[in-house]
Amino acid sequence: MVLAFLALAVIWEWAVEIFAIKEYLLPPPSLVLTEFLKRADVIGLNAITTTNEILAGYALAVAVSIPLALATAYSRTVEESLYPVVVFLQIVPKIAVAPLFIIWFGFGFAPKLMLVFLLSFFPIVVSSVMGFKSLDPDISDFARTTGAGGWRLFATIRLPQALPHIFTGLKVGAALSATAAVVAEFVASDRGLGYLLLQYNGDLNTPMVFATIIVLSLIGLALYYAVELLERLVIPWHVSQQAAQGGAALA
């Protein structure tokens, strides 16, 4: 994969040179790198701001959605009252709500956190509910003949079999969280990578636009892979199973 990216950079570099493309349209990677190194401190500072927004919003989303999923799966009242509202709200284009958050929460950290929360919350809650509810009826019947209930049943069967679904939601949520932070910063902010991106774009400083986008992508990627690493540690049986299936599909 690293080789593929290197090859892409080399082709890009040559193409820009051979076709004499103007650097404000498409800067060569070497220029992106040198410009980035000149302003690494500015990017670094703003990257910290954006990373904090992403992490805080994502953590809040996880903290709210998994208990909500549990409540939905185990309480008929919650399933019939609260969950339909959650599903309905999922239809609302959440990015369109961003300007409203500025009115409600001001220009600081809060509206960014809220938008990250909102975007990553839904996929986590929806897959977790599915995970907690999808128990094979025969496995359920077998468990009933053991007399197990409550915590023992939850820890032994219900939670482990829900985990693959939960992780699917966590990964989708992680991928959305970087987008959410940048959109929130676009709407109104005085720091962060989204803010920086608008500044550089306004100056037609295309090399720095590229550098900022690359750093943003790396932050999103890092969060995604952190969740995937956690998945490998928590449910190795499921990951290897998927790998086996993927291998079979390729063969």
Next chain:
Amino acid sequence: MSRATVVASRARPAQDAAPGAGTQVPAIGVSSATKRFSRDGMETLALDGIDLTVARGEFVAIVGPSGCGKSTLLRMVAGLIPATSGSLAVSGQPVAGPVTDLGVVFQSPTLLDWRTIIDNVLVQVQLRGLPVERYRDKAMALLAQVGLEEFAQRRPRELSGGMRQRTAIARALIHDPPLLLMDEPFGALDALTREQMRIDLEALWLRSQKTVLFVTHSIDEAVLLADRVVVMTPRPGRIDRVVEVALPRPRGLDGRRLPGFAPAADAITEIFLARGVLHGTRA
């Protein structure tokens, strides 16, 4: 015909259904059990007036066409589905809610993907809140009995369907229950595996002295395994006849060649012909 006799009789009342039932508490007692399902305002009578007594240590098979309610009956005995009317008892205890003093095997092995084979056997013990470590040796011994000791550390999806079903059988036996309920346990297996599983189950049962209630579609399987075969009518499910199979044991590999096999299988086939479950011309 000298060694084996076959008795086909009308479904008999509970008292004299099993030998020695008067002196001993029967393993399973079902009297006038009825099950009605209602779905979308439509009522279906699934089971109608079932009377059945199974003595301790007896192997009873239930055969009948699809939808005759034989699986429903098994689940009612396990207390997984409540009866609409009538009463059921297991080991003399009235059934009201799931019965725990038994082992179940369903058509699908219902193993947990994330656990190794031995941990799938031990989950039975774990769910019951028993000390898992103390059962580990026993779990290995059971896996050896079903020919899976080499696979103890594998996961279910690495095993064939037959091996998974063997794991499910070991899981149903680990806590040493007096009663084993099997709902078409070999139904999803290929014919050869099924034959082997049948032979091995008989051997296992002969050593264990457990009571077995075994639901199947297969007339051969029922006759080769059971002491008595309960033949059910199409919906609403009633007990049509109870066919006694007095073949010697072990019936094993060539049980079909025993003199009593053909008459018993024929008796059941005749019942299905008479009920319109089977059609065809005779050879």
